[in-house]
Amino acid sequence: MSRVLHVLVLSLVASRCAATLGVLLALQTHFHAGCVYLLQSQNTTDVEQMRILQKLMSTNGRQIAAYTFYDPNQLKPRTCSFNKPLHVLLSSDKSTKLALAELSSERGVMAKAVWLLFLDTLLEQFLEDVYIPVDCEFIVAQRSGENAVRLTEVYRMAKEFPLHRRHFGIWSQDRLHVITESLLRRRSDFHGFTITATSMNSPPLVILDEEKMKMRGGLFGSVWFSLEERLNFTTRYVVPSLRSWGTVYANNTTTGVVGVLADGQAEVGVFSMLITSRRMDVMDFTTPILSPKFHVFVRQPDGLQLEWDTYLAPFSVRLWLTVVLLVLLIALLLPNLYSLGRRHGIAEATQVPFKFKDSLFYVFGAFCQQGMEPSCPQLSACRVLYLTTYLTAVILLAAYSATLISFLSVKNAELPFSTLEELLKAGTHKLGCLEQSTVLSHFMDAKLPLYQQIYQRFLHRIHGTLVPDIGVGLYRVCSSNYAFIALYTDVIQHPPSERGCRLATLPASYFQSSLSLGLTLNCPYKAFLNYHLLTLYDDGVLHRLKDGLFASLNLQEAEHRAMVGGWLSVEMQHLLPILMALGTGMVLGATCLLLELGSGRRSVGKWTV
Structure with a gap:
């Protein structure tokens, strides 16, 4: 009798194992x-099921591992070479329930595996104390008739919140019929759940009404509005006591917004x-939304520095020498052509002799766009030389004027230094940044000798170069x-009229950065936020929001030009070399006049005597 009973039990177990095996193979x-782990509690009475399943899975070419757990730590997801492991719970007794409840209290553990629970009792009753986060795939398998197994996925938006259940599929007659929609799409409804977020007013990226604790706009605020609408959730805001982005110190103590997220007071940092890298030790981030640059800003010099070769710079030295030689050559040719014409009787005689010094004066006048005197030789050969001289002079003057005007119109203010290395060597300026900022941490933790020198010489607290706000x-x-x-996004919102001067940036010193939403470590909403941020990219919504920000701040133009606006005027120092030459000429002229007057009086005195 006992042998017959044993055979009946084995046949019943084999029948149950057939359905369990089918579900296992299909879900894997x-x-x-890549890995399948069979788990059952030590208190289970059905010890034959695991052994039979392990043998059947091996027969089907699937490698699995089987464990009997004694405490919740043995349920923790194990490593797998690729993809998440499939953890199969074959027992549904009280020990399994308590172990699951204790394991789920540890943040971020459940989502590291796909769970399959074969359940013989009521679903809500068994999972009433188990927190299954929204990013965890937890499938409950329950028999439905003789040869069918109903599959239900369950999750909670937060601890002590109602259990959400949804039909996942059904296995029957050796076939699996499941929802083909991905986890991120089928759970894109948070059912009006309220997420606690930390933020503070920081236009133009975040505009928060801190009195009413209500987001008003800004680039990141608008992105968050879109996520709220797409995922169907609301937000409760918390403002950090220390109003700053926050710093992570060597002992992992934190401040500001980073501190609120690291301490778990909020799930998201809007x-x-x-x-x-230091922040990533205590918090997490979404996919980047904006990638601005850190620049080194200095006061733009008031004007151009005086350079005495300003009016000689448009032409090279070789070109100036060529022009001088041309003037001398033409001035030498004119009197010679005239002399040859008179000698052969083809040139009219003039009362005033046309000599080299006269020719030099007229040629110089031609290069200065002055006309010839009627007393100049009228010989045809001389007229041809006049024509070519004027054409050459016009072209040279146009080229000279264009270069000189461009130089006077465009203010290329020369900065005292262009790199951080030059700033260190110059020793004329101090370098500072925001206190409790990421830039400060960047230099504080830097391994490069240059950055270490900058921190020790400029950014250490003892130097007083750190400021509380922009x-x-x-x-x-x-x-x-x-x-x-x-x-740039922080500086550009302060116009020149507000800050009191125009700014320039060091062209060779900037740091690329990535700005995103902040998250707590192992945040269950990260995958969903990232998925819908990418859809905002694909739909063009994020590009439209960025274009709106750039248009209002004129940021795109500011990234590629010096921050100089308004009409440009030619200043006195631009004309100082010319004025000095004019003044020198006046003094020399007056000196020559006095010398001539003195010489004339001595000559008159001699004749009188």
Whole structure:
């Protein structure tokens, strides 16, 4: 009798294992799971099921591992060579329920595997104390008739929130019928869930009404509005006590927005969070939204420095020598042509002799676009030489004028230095940045000797170069020899009338950055936020929001030109070389007049005597 009973039990187990095996094989293929782990509690009475399943899976060419767990830590997802492992819970007793409840209390653990639970009891009752995050694929398999298994996926938006359940598929007659939609698409409805986020007002990227704790706009605020609409959730905002982006110190203590996320006071940071390696130790980030640059800003020099060769610079030395030789050559040819004409009787005689000094004066006048005197030789050969002289002079004057006008019209102010190395060597300016900022941490943790020198010489607290906000930093730039490291998106919102001067950037010193939304470590909403951020890219929404920001700030133009506006005027110092030449000529003329007067009086005295 006992032998017959044993055979009946084995046949029943084999029948159950056939359906379980079919579901296992189908789901492993569906999820492309590289590893399958069979798990059951030590208190289970059905010990034959695991052994039979392991043997049947091996028969079908699938390598699996089987474990009997004694504490929740043995349920933790194991490593797999590719894709997430498939953890199969064969037991559904009280020990399994308690182990799942304790394991799910550890943040970020459940989502590292795909879970399959074969359940013989009521679903809500068994999972009432288990937190299954929204990014975890947890499938519950329950028998539905003789040869069918119903599959249901379950999750919660947060601990102590209702359990969401959705039909995932059904296995029957050795075939699996499941939803083909991806996890990120089928769970893109957060059912009005309220996410706690930290933020603070920082136009133009984030505009937050801190009194009413309501987001008003800005690039990141508008992106968050779009995510709220697409994922169907609301937001409760928390403002950090220390109003700053935040810093991560060597002992992993944090401040500002970073501190709120690291301490778990909020899930998301709706703010332009700069991605750094140190921050990634205590928080997480979404895909980047904006990639601005950190520039070194200095006060633009008031005007051009005086250069005495300004009016000689349009032509090279060789060209100036050529022009001088041309003038001498033409001045030498004219009197010789005239003399030859008179000698052969083909040139009219003039009362005033036409000598080399007269010719030199007229040729110089031609190059200065002055006309010839009627007393100049009228010989045809001389007229041809006049014509070619004027044509040459017109072309040379046009080229000279165009180059000189371009030079006077375009203000290429010469900065005292163009790189950080030159700033160190010059020693004329101090370098500063925002306190509690990422730039400060960047130089503080730098391995490059140059950055280490900059931190020790300029950015250490003892030097007093750190400022609490952008406005104070720009005021120091305009009022003293102070260079300031900041983002273009932060500086451009302060117009020249507000900061008191025009700014220039060091052309060879900038740092590329990436700004994104901040997240807590192992945030269950990260994958969904990233997915819909990418859809915002693909749909063109994010590009439209960026274009709106750039248009309002005129940022695209500011990235590629010096920050100089308005009409440009020719200043006195531009004309100083010419005025000096004019003054020198007046003095020399007056001196010559006095010498001639003195010489004339002595001559008159001699004749009188």
